[in-house]
Amino acid sequence: MAWIGGNRIELLENGEEFFPRVFDAIRSAEREVIIETFILFEDKVGNALADAMREAARRGVKVDLMIDGFGSPDLSEAYIQSLGQAGVRMRAFDPGQQFLGQRLNLFRRMHRKIVVIDGRLAFVGGINYSADHVMDFGPKAKQDYSVALTGPIVSEIHRFVLHAIAVGGKGAGWFRRRIKAAPQAELAPTGDAEVQFVTRDNRRHTNDIERHYLAAIRSARRRIVIANAYFFPGYRLIKALRRAARRGVEVNLILQGEPDMPIVKVAASMLYHHLLHAGVHIYEYCQRPLHGKVAVVDDRWSTVGSSNLDPLSLSLNLEANVVVRDAAFAQELQSRLDRLMQNHCKHVEAADLDEWSGWRLVRSFFVFHLLRWYPSWAGWLPRHAPRLKPVVDPKSTETGAARTDHA
CATH class of the missing domain: 3.30.870.10 (Endonuclease Chain A)
Incomplete structure (x- = not known):
């Protein structure tokens, strides 16, 4: 992979630095918000994220939220429905049914934590949307890091998250339309950092x-x-x-x-x-x-x-x-x-x-x-194609089955 120059990158340590930046960016979005996360909990952090997404969606911003079916299993029906009613498109990666009270989809999880705002600002790191990433959670609060990026590398990250939605269920036609509608002009340099966006999957980018x-x-x-x-x-x-x-x-x-x-x-x-x-x-x-x-x-x-x-x-x-x-x-x-x-x-x-x-x-x-x-x-474990199942679709009122699978 080639290094992409001309970027500005800022280190964000723990939820105290990360969450305010992300929530402010969502509130300032003009066209599009895309979020991928492994964990989303219905606590003070998850509720603050939901508030920001709902406000953006009601302004006409396209808001796409992707969560992992194993990492984010216990969101309430009211929480999910409120996002859908505001216009947020919410999808779960490989949602799984419980067996004897246990969730069996332990492997091949969507562990990424990515945010892209208007195709011009991106966040990448390890911080989930849960209250245990802020210090006032107590002695079990987690030490973690993320980065905020602007510059040409954001186009690569933007294309990646759009493609992830398409592969998971929307299809190539939707991807081409969304790419065409999104601003695809080369982003102007904003700094001096050379960056590569590197991913791991179970097909072409295994290591x-x-x-x-x-x-x-x-x-x-x-x-x-x-x-x-x-x-x-x-x-x-x-x-x-x-x-x-x-x-x-x-x-x-x-x-x-x-x-x-x-x-x-x-x-x-x-x-x-x-x-x-x-x-x-x-x-x-x-x-x-x-x-x-x-x-x-x-x-x-x-x-x-x-x-x-x-x-x-x-x-x-x-x-x-x-x-x-x-x-x-x-x-x-x-x-x-x-x-x-x-x-x-x-x-x-x-x-x-x-x-x-x-x-x-x-x-x-x-x-x-x-x-x-x-x-x-x-490699012996099943290499299934990743599935993004709608948890709630604002265009449909038939959300009950998706919520059952998710829970």
Whole structure:
């Protein structure tokens, strides 16, 4: 993929910086709002988003909302109906029925978090629409990041989200009409950042995000900082990190010390011996759950997005990251990550780990081979075509069946 220059990119940390910017952008929209998210909860954040979308739709703005059927399962009928009555088109990615009270559509989730406003402003990152992304939620509030983008890269992101709607159900004819109706003139430069919009799917782009990480790590000469919430990457990425550390690169990993799911820390800690003995520095973020998916390499290359470094994100989910070449942005992101490491993290030392034992050796053998082969195993799971099912269509009053499937 070619780098697209002339962009302005702004780092947004946590819900306190992200939500006001997105809601203001929706309220200022003139023609079109498109939102993709994994999680939308009916809490103070989800209600504020709904208010902004309804107000925009009533002004005649085209508002399209796409949620994941697994990540956003419990929206009430009143919430959904109020969006439809205002003119919001709401669709769920692979909504699934419950079986014995459990939702079975665990795999191949739409995990992206994207907003596009009027084809001229975009937001990409890891922040969902839920109150646990703001500090007043308490000790379980999540640490996370997103970016706001203007410039030529927004045309690529805009085309992508329109195509996602078309592939999921609207069809090629709708896509061509929507593209034709949308402003498609090349957007004027707004800054100096070179950006690529990189996605992961289960067809043609199965490992694009991982390949960008690998390329950056293998070319690193001075410093790598990776902050990732769910860290259990493939064998190639582990090997690249170990080799970088052994050739003198300062490699820093910021992982969860107070995880939202305990299994996350258990899985990552299985890799600590291999990484620490190669010279990788591991920091556990202990202030609250870490939900970020960001990285900086050599004060120049950086990435922000939805993709974790675990089997779900690297082999199953639909993901989206921006990869950036811009010294000023990399320095800003690195400064914020350094502040986390210095003030809110525990530096894990080799002496902190249990001594090697027969069981640990056996476990490490199986972990090694799991990391080596899980991308191939993931390919055995069904590669169904993604379905975007209308949750509510403002043109139709027949919404009951869609709500039943969604719930």
